[in-house]
Amino acid sequence: MNTNFVDHIRIYCRSGKGGAGSVHFHREKYIAKGGPDGGDGGKGGDIVVVGNRNLWTLLHLRYTRHVRAESGENGSANRSYGSDGADTIIELPLGTVIKDAETEEVICEVVEDQERHIILAGGKGGLGNDHFKTPTNQTPTYAQPGEPFQEKNILMELKVLADVGLVGFPNAGKSTLLASISAAKPKIADYAFTTMTPNLGIVPYRDHRSFVMADIPGIIEGAHEGKGLGIRFLRHIERNSILLFLIPGTSDDVRKEYDILINELKMYNPELLDKERFLVVTKSDLLDQELEEMISEDLKDIPHMYISAVAQKGLDELKDKLWKLMVKSNL
DSSP states (O other): OOTTOOOEEEEEEEOOOOOOOOOOBOOBTTBSSOOBOOOOOOOOOOEEEEEOTTOOSSGGGTTOOEEEOOOOOOOBTTTBOOOOOOOEEEEEOTTEEEEETTTOOEEEEEOSTTOEEEEEOOOOOOOOGGGGOBTTBSSOOOOOOOOOOOEEEEEEEEOOOEEEEEEOSTTSSHHHHHHHHSSOOOOOOSSTTOOOSOEEEEEEOGGGOEEEEEEOOOOOTTGGGTOTTHHHHHHHHTTEEEEEEEEETTSSOHHHHHHHHHHHHHHHOGGGGGSEEEEEEEOGGGOOHHHHHHHHHHTTTSOEEEOBTTTTBSHHHHHHHHHHHHHHHTO
16 A cells, blocks of 8 residues: 555644733832833734645654644734744645534635645734723723633544546456556556555646646545445545546446445535536547447447557547546536
8 A cells, every 4th residue: 555645634722812911110210110011922823724726735744743843922012012833834745624523613725835724723922011091090900911812622634625526436446547558657466456545646748738637536435325435535536627437348237336326426425427528438449340339239328439448449539538527517
């Protein structure tokens, strides 16, 4: 298994507390009764998440259990303000969802490069006694304490962001296709669950354009209930613009497999079926014309085409089709 791909992290986060305001009175050699001059406390640091398009996994946070921001400094004499506590920045790959670990409530999502969210605000600094002078109280002996820190267990879940997500049973030819039309080098072998984590590839297209394709671990019947790799990979499909279904032409029943895949997505999240989708019958170099016609008869209500990554059959036509679907999905 690819241990460099981490898509689920739980971290205890604590913002900084605000510094206390100062109780102080002006003292000078020839001034017997100086007025209040206590400074304000500094603000506590925030816990901030920032999107970074150069990250594709949460691996860098794997051994991070606690994240704390600095507290603000206390105010002091001569209206000197305490320094603000430094923020703590957590960089995240695009497609990360941040949740409250206890309630599962979504706090925010990071989908754009350099997008920033404060997930825990630092406490405000307290006001010094200089603020509390009144005509009837020229020497206030009171200053505000700083506001307390906030703390929370945070859950971070990565949902891979890609233009095209490959959907199919194990050993449907997804990794072979990705390797054929992009520079990605996924592990490929003739057994189920070769792909244990999502692989991303940049697919070059005409006129120096390109799009991102994600090879997502294979679905099995009952995946929405957690069977096989279950929910872990189904959530990655949520962020793909287009779902490209792959079923080998050597399958006993292409239509039946397609219906099972559709049902798994529907049971997991019905909104997935609102996405643009297209079916390719893979390994078509092993089919004769008669078999293709039989399969096409079963699929007459489903947009589909035949490809062979090994024989390089239909790959340019497939890229044209996917590009048109992406344009359509972005309208």
